[in-house]
Amino acid sequence: GAVVSQHPSRVICKSGTSVKIECRSLDFQATTMFWYRQFPKQSLMLMATSNEGSKATYEQGVEKDKFLINHASLTLSTLTVTSAHPEDSSFYICSATPPGVGQPQHFGDGTRLSIL
Amino acid sequence: SQQGEEDPQALSIQEGENATMNCSYKTSINNLQWYRQNSGRGLVHLILIRSNEREKHSGRLRVTLDTSKKSSSLLITASRAADTASYFCATSPNFGNEKLTFGTGTRLTIIP
Numbered sequence: 001g002a003v004v005s006q007h008p009s010r011v012i013c014k015s016g017t018s019v020k021i022e023c024r025s026l027d028f029q030a031t032t033m034f035w036y037r038q039f040p041k042q043s044l045m046l047m048a049t050s051n052e053g054s055k056a057t058y059e060q061g062v063e064k065d066k067f068l069i070n071h072a073s074l075t076l077s078t079l080t081v082t083s084a085h086p087e088d089s090s091f092y093i094c095s096a097t098p099p100g101v102g103q104p105q106h107f108g109d110g111t112r113l114s115i116l
Numbered sequence: 117s118q119q120g121e122e123d124p125q126a127l128s129i130q131e132g133e134n135a136t137m138n139c140s141y142k143t144s145i146n147n148l149q150w151y152r153q154n155s156g157r158g159l160v161h162l163i164l165i166r167s168n169e170r171e172k173h174s175g176r177l178r179v180t181l182d183t184s185k186k187s188s189s190l191l192i193t194a195s196r197a198a199d200t201a202s203y204f205c206a207t208s209p210n211f212g213n214e215k216l217t218f219g220t221g222t223r224l225t226i227i228p
Binding site for chain 1: 147156157158159160161164169187204214215216217218219220221223
């Protein structure tokens with residue numbers, strides 16, 4: 001089945017650091033990938049839609065300059081949390097949809113980001 | 117903003133019993149999906165039901181959809197300890213299955 005790989009799985013770093021998270025579709029090409037944020041014991045909130053070869057589409061309230069998204073190839077999207085602060089600590093999950101009619105989104109295993 | 121709400125927020129049952137979770141949503145949808153999330157992991161797709169369908173089965177899973185009430189239910193029959201996880205419904209406004217809006221989730225605990 002379709003596999004989405006996310007790396008790293010866990011990041012702990014100091015306040016002010018920028019952190020890059022990678023999302024890869026391993027066995028299919030994805031022109032669109034999605035980035036979600038999940039707080040403890042809460043649901044997933046869509047942050048942005050990553051579009052291969054063009055700018056990402058951000059949801060209302062998500063800072064574009066804070067969460068930089070790059071989708072340079074059909075199998076890789078990256079999310080960079082710039083100058084991270086403790087309030088950015090969260091679980092970040094990406095997803096991608098394989099080609100084909102009615103395919104569900106496939107999710108990575110998430111990245112636990114902890115900013116000290 | 118989150119469209120869906122699920123109830124109960126948490127559910128604990130004995131192994132072997134059936135578990136029912138409900139989801140309500142607010143806007144028109146093309147389809148509704150159920151996902152499972154083990155603690156600290158990503159989501160696994162369970163089942164998708166389209167707006168013109170009323171019921172769907174997959175193994176021990178049974179999903180219903182009532183578009184007039186904007187609600188759906190997920191039934192897991194003959195529960196197992198391995199079913200312990202959080203379950204989320206998600207709605208999509210279009211056939212392309214993009215821009216999922218997730219419900220608040222139900223934390224299911226199966227007691228061995």
